[in-house]
Amino acid sequence: MPLRRYAPVMCAAAMVVLIQVALSTTGNPYYMTQITMSAFYAMVVVGLCLLMGYAGQASLGHAGFFAIGGYVSAVLCTVNLLPYRDAAVLSALRSLGLLHIWKDIYGAEILSFVPWAAFVAVLILAAVIALLIGLPVIRLKGHYMAMATLGFGLIVYRIVIGTPLFGQADGISNVPPFPVGFGLQINGRAAFRVENYYIAWAVLLGMMVLSIHLVHSRIGRALRSIHENEEAAHSLGIDTYRYKLATFVLSAVFAAIGGAMMTHYNGSIGPSEATVMKSVRYVVIVAVGGMANLWGAMLMGVVLNFLSLRGVFGTFDDAVFAIILIVIMLYAPDGLLRMPPIHKWKTLLTRRSRE
């Protein structure tokens, strides 16, 4: 039983290695950069898949959590606290090793938080914000919840674009690399390409393992039962509100981790990461993957974001995702991987056209 559960993880890991070897030997290593970034985006998708597919709650605000992750780590790692270096709080933080002095690309000294401290702050802040938003919003049903989270996404976008601290329309750049330990670091420079490709996949697959465990646990069963029939689930002793809220927080934390890692990788983050269209895109990807299908969501998260990052969709990027959504809803509401077999397609298409 557990072996069957881990087999896809092993396959995925093998594929990751295979792709890396193929890209390196064929002299196309730069593809790895986009795959790495797609993996960061896929982290949002995996969390959202738990929320939408298993707990049955739609969120149109997850780009907001991705942006919170990115911006919080960017601000904490780049804000220059040198003028206040003698303040008691700062020297206390310094002695704890949470602050450090480093030189930016122009050689100027900067006193700011170490990336690990910023990362922990991201986790805590994302969880707290998700909790505060979730407390009222989780009580809403269906598209009301989607609308409320859409409102949250819009607020994050406006705050980001209107606050000088967040760089307004320019975003924040010069974010330092993130030394994650074992001599590895999240760094977007070409020399670190292969290393970061593996770091991103390790974290993504780690999230997948956690999610798969969760889905097959007592809690996962409870979440699915809430999705199927909330009243019955409630009558069987399941605190539906609490479980939905906890899943919301978990998915927000996954999204924020993706955002933080992406920011260190790119060395910058801009307001485009917080737009509503990004949130819609994540929802589309979960739908394409088949809602309650973690592997489908992850795969589609990587593939579609990769195509988008390669510029395959050109200037119609957002339009393509919208079209995908419509087509999926019409012809494969259970997701692309659970499409009806090809021979059924003919009847499906003719039936549709006659209607």
Added chain:
Amino acid sequence: MNNCLLDIRDVSRSFGGVHAVRAVYSSVTEGMIKAVIGPNGAGKTTLFNLIAGTLAPHSGQVHFRGRPITGCKSHTIAGLGIARTFQTTKLFGHMTVLENVMVGRHPRTRAGFLAGMLNLPWTWREEREIRSRAMALLEEFDLAVIAEERACNLSFGQQRMVEFARALATEPALLLLDEPAAGLNIYETKALSERILKIRDRGVTCLVVEHDMSLVMNISDEVLVLDQGQKIAEGPPRAIQRNPDVIRIYLGEDHAANSES
């Protein structure tokens, strides 16, 4: 009060101007099968919802094992030991029969989010226990052969039985059955009454809302009659059958007069 399990005191609930349940007093003794009958719209299901916590009463109190449970949420009440089935079966259609019953083990198990995500070793034992208990219930209900079937593919009668098993998986002290015989044929109804008696024999008190009079009169120890939200009569089935007020609401004025003469 001898072993009073559930005590309903002066409970009222209205929807707009309609008094769905009005000043109802009743109690359920441990180990009995009690039926709630009454014409459509008498407030039977509302009374169930008030006990199970789906609705909160506007006034009055409900006590379970001497503890007030008025206004508690349904999941809390389920944890305390009240399980229910629904008038229209509410199974988790896309989950298997076994999974449906396994969900019923929820209030008696404890693995949380973190334990689940990390797949901690002690949760394996718990998971095995959940599975074996659920399987045992399915065997008891002769449903073991369809354990891996999706619940939505079952016949109506089978769905009823799965819902039964699922409710029992929570190890309730009190089981609320909302019209368990609705939509069943006479053979299924007969099997159902035997089933309910068996459940009672293993120590689960049953409160049954039912329209099927033969079922009610055969298995219940006590009957509560509601009409327009009010209690009309309460007592052993024999006495209820002869009660002129009950005959009046079911059969009309003429029959009531005849039975009195």
